Amino acid sequence: MSANDDFIEFAGRAADRVRPIVMEHFRTAVTIEAKADASPVTVADREAERCIRDMIEAEFPDHGIIGEEFGAQDEDAEYVWVLDPIDGTAGYVTGKPLFGTLIALSQNKKPIVGIIDVPAMAERWVGATGRATTLNSNEVTTRDCAKLSDAWLYATDSAMFKGGDADAFARLSSKTRRTVYGADCYAYGLLASGHVDLVCEASMGVYDFMALAPVVIGAGGTFSDWQGGDVDLNTDGRVLAAGSAAMHKSAKDILNT
Numbered sequence: 604m605s606a607n608d609d610f611i612e613f614a615g616r617a618a619d620r621v622r623p624i625v626m627e628h629f630r631t632a633v634t635i636e637a638k639a640d641a642s643p644v645t646v647a648d649r650e651a652e653r654c655i656r657d658m659i660e661a662e663f664p665d666h667g668i669i670g671e672e673f674g675a676q677d678e679d680a681e682y683v684w685v686l687d688p689i690d691g692t693a694g695y696v697t698g699k700p701l702f703g704t705l706i707a708l709s710q711n712k713k714p715i716v717g718i719i720d721v722p723a724m725a726e727r728w729v730g731a732t733g734r735a736t737t738l739n740s741n742e743v744t745t746r747d748c749a750k751l752s753d754a755w756l757y758a759t760d761s762a763m764f765k766g767g768d769a770d771a772f773a774r775l776s777s778k779t780r781r782t783v784y785g786a787d788c789y790a791y792g793l794l795a796s797g798h799v800d801l802v803c804e805a806s807m808g809v810y811d812f813m814a815l816a817p818v819v820i821g822a823g824g825t826f827s828d829w830q831g832g833d834v835d836l837n838t839d840g841r842v843l844a845a846g847s848a849a850m851h852k853s854a855k856d857i858l859n860t
Contacts, residue, residue: 610716611731614706617658618720618727621651621704625689625722630698643692648672651688651704659684666708669836671810683709683836687810691759691787700724701789707814712836717817719792728792730817736795745824745846746797751853754779754800757790763806768841771829771858775803778857791815791844795822800846801854805829807840819844825851829858 628647635643652672659668663684667677670686677683684707689695691702700723708716719728728743730736736743748754756779758764764772776782779801786793788811793799795818804812816826816834825848828834829841843858845851 607715607731607733610708611729611734613658613662614708614716614718615727615729617655617706618704618718620658621654621688622720622722624651624654625695625702625704629695629700629723633696635696643696644672645689645692645696647695648689648692652686655684655686655688655706669809671808678836681711683712685709685714685810685813685836687788687808687814690811691789694785694787699785701786703788703792705788705810705814707810707817709813709836713833714813714816714835717814719788719814719818721789721792724789726792728795728818730795730819730821732817732821734821736818736821738792738796743796743822745794745819745822746800747847748800748850751778751850751857752780754850754854755798756780756782756801756803757786757793757799758782758784758802758804759787759790760784763804765806768805771860772803772805774860775801775854775857788815791819794824794844794846795819797822797846800850802844803842803854803858805841807842809836809838809840812838812840812842815842815844823847827851827855829855831855 667680
């Protein structure tokens with residue numbers, strides 16, 4: 604196997620290990636705490652991330668790690684794992700099954716492997732550089748929506764857009780067929796599988812988007828920052844994903860008008 608194959612296999616094992624941890628607490632009376640930014644966190648978030656970090660430290664001790672719950676270590680290493688144990692914790696604690704575990708690997712700050720694992724739906728998208736994206740081991744592709752006016756646009760929450768970003772998103776939203784909120788990382792899986800045309804978001808942490816880029820790109824889509832640049836560990840948290848290059852350009856141009 605190639606190095607990427609080894610990394611993909613490891614990421615899959617890590618996702619397998621944390622699924623039961625996450626599901627053990629789903630739709631239970633789990634204690635919800637508030638982090639410094641007022642976002643919710645649970646014991647499931649912390650246990651899941653600790654599990655993956657322990658696996659990485661045992662198998663790849665020279666790799667760095669950036670995680671939502673326990674911060675960064677060796678983030679200047681050639682290989683850095685980027686973890687979000689439960690993307691969509693607000694949905695998780697309210698019983699919505701669209702939350703996911705995000706596992707990404709970057710090389711020289713650029714994402715090369717990404718997993719969106721959705722435990723409650725038993726669905727897993729796997730993307731990697733040079734490989735076709737799969738959903739539960741079956742290849743998936745984005746769809747080519749010819750007109751922006753026919754496009755379905757997703758975002759997690761309208762409140763993630765502030766100031767000029769809110770104005771830019773409103774311009775884009777007004778040009779599409781419909782804007783839908785509330786799917787978190789699941790929206791990117793839907794885009795990779797050809798059910799959604801655009802996802803546009805802001806105010807994201809690096810752990811929120813690094814796993815998503817390989818999934819979307821490996822399915823034939825386009826994933827960038829709002830200016831059209833490739834995402835990496837330094838991206839500012841505003842991302843745009845589209846099912847085709849033409850759709851991506853149309854949306855990008857509106858965001859930057």
